[in-house]
Amino acid sequence: MLYILSHELKYYFKNSHELLYIYGFYLLIMLIVPMGLQEQLNLLPELAPAIIWIAIMASIGLGAASLFQRDAESGVMELYQQIPMGLGQVVLGKWLAFYLATAMPIILFMPAIIMLFGLPVSHILHYAIGAATGTLAISILASLIAVITIGLERARAVSLLMLLPLAVPVMIFGSEYLRRTEALWQPQLLFMLAFSLFLLPILCLAGASCIRASN
Amino acid sequence: MKSNSLELLNLQVARDGQSLIHGLTYRLNGGDLVLVQGKNGSGKSTLLKTIAGLVPPAGGEILQNGTTLTNYSQPSPLFFGHKRGLNLGMSVADNVRLWARVTDNDELYNAALHYFDLDGLEDVPLHTLSAGWQQRVALTRLITMPAHVWLLDEPTANLDHDGMQLLHNLIQTRVEQNGIILMTSHAEIQGEKVKIINISELMEEAEVVH
Numbered sequence: 001m002l003y004i005l006s007h008e009l010k011y012y013f014k015n016s017h018e019l020l021y022i023y024g025f026y027l028l029i030m031l032i033v034p035m036g037l038q039e040q041l042n043l044l045p046e047l048a049p050a051i052i053w054i055a056i057m058a059s060i061g062l063g064a065a066s067l068f069q070r071d072a073e074s075g076v077m078e079l080y081q082q083i084p085m086g087l088g089q090v091v092l093g094k095w096l097a098f099y100l101a102t103a104m105p106i107i108l109f110m111p112a113i114i115m116l117f118g119l120p121v122s123h124i125l126h127y128a129i130g131a132a133t134g135t136l137a138i139s140i141l142a143s144l145i146a147v148i149t150i151g152l153e154r155a156r157a158v159s160l161l162m163l164l165p166l167a168v169p170v171m172i173f174g175s176e177y178l179r180r181t182e183a184l185w186q187p188q189l190l191f192m193l194a195f196s197l198f199l200l201p202i203l204c205l206a207g208a209s210c211i212r213a214s215n
Numbered sequence: 216m217k218s219n220s221l222e223l224l225n226l227q228v229a230r231d232g233q234s235l236i237h238g239l240t241y242r243l244n245g246g247d248l249v250l251v252q253g254k255n256g257s258g259k260s261t262l263l264k265t266i267a268g269l270v271p272p273a274g275g276e277i278l279q280n281g282t283t284l285t286n287y288s289q290p291s292p293l294f295f296g297h298k299r300g301l302n303l304g305m306s307v308a309d310n311v312r313l314w315a316r317v318t319d320n321d322e323l324y325n326a327a328l329h330y331f332d333l334d335g336l337e338d339v340p341l342h343t344l345s346a347g348w349q350q351r352v353a354l355t356r357l358i359t360m361p362a363h364v365w366l367l368d369e370p371t372a373n374l375d376h377d378g379m380q381l382l383h384n385l386i387q388t389r390v391e392q393n394g395i396i397l398m399t400s401h402a403e404i405q406g407e408k409v410k411i412i413n414i415s416e417l418m419e420e421a422e423v424v425h
Binding site for chain 2: 003004007010011014015073075076078079081082083084085134177
């Protein structure tokens, strides 16, 4: 699994344009919303949690669509089925690399986002933890959808259409967590962690059978 | 290598629900080199994919050393297909090393690069190489992923004379080492012991009997 993880991280490093789309999309949504509000900029701090979640869902969903597709098209997926390592581990390694490569910058952008939305600087840690946990849940969900739609033409559009409704629970709990800044440990955080923990084995098992079925 | 055999028992092969090959019974032993021939669309590639376990057989059985071959069987046959399994956005070394590592054969990495004359090209991005050199990079898997059975679908594509010679030598060595090779190829295959399965003729004969 670690070989797959390091190989995938190297892939993102050498093909940074793939990640730049994701970051660019994320930042653009954040920048465009304040422009649309114009004179009601005082609403911005209250809207911040919802906007952050929509940006995370859209950018991660878009980025994950090609996660398995590119290996299926190049024939690498056929080879992964011929090695002693289980396909579940391959899926796990690919997801983990994707999560690390997308979640880290989204967390690093947080101070800038906090300032952009006029939120108190003391909320940075709270927002970073919330975004990291939410990205965890959404990246697993998005990877699951990507592996289910493997081999499908125009998978990108289909996977975003599937992701957005399925990610609604994460968005509801996640934005509520961002609003309750009085303590770091909140039940909403626990929900997002439980959601991730529940989905991770499903991703590995269902992912392996979807890949085999797509040959 | 220990005893090595591959049996196709009344094998039926289908693609997208359409039956291409039926009633194929054939036994291969260690040291056999079989050339699969047939018209375009006769099912050559699908036959290889089926034996590789990538496509389930529509009927019949495939036995490796007497036990049914499934896509979980180890050691798995090595399938070299039309899709080359290369990551063009990465370097030659990245592409070769991945397969040496995941099969626990990291020590074969240098030998594989050296055999296909790729020394010094390790850090070159794959998309800057010509199709023939990319093919050589893909063929390094024959060294880094040892398997008892090789299923090669057009392995000679894009290769120049030298590359072809390297591949032929590799195939001959494998055959002498008791390996089993099934391949499709438009290029001439040298060797005294080449056997031939012609799918188109086999299926036509079957039609006449019916």
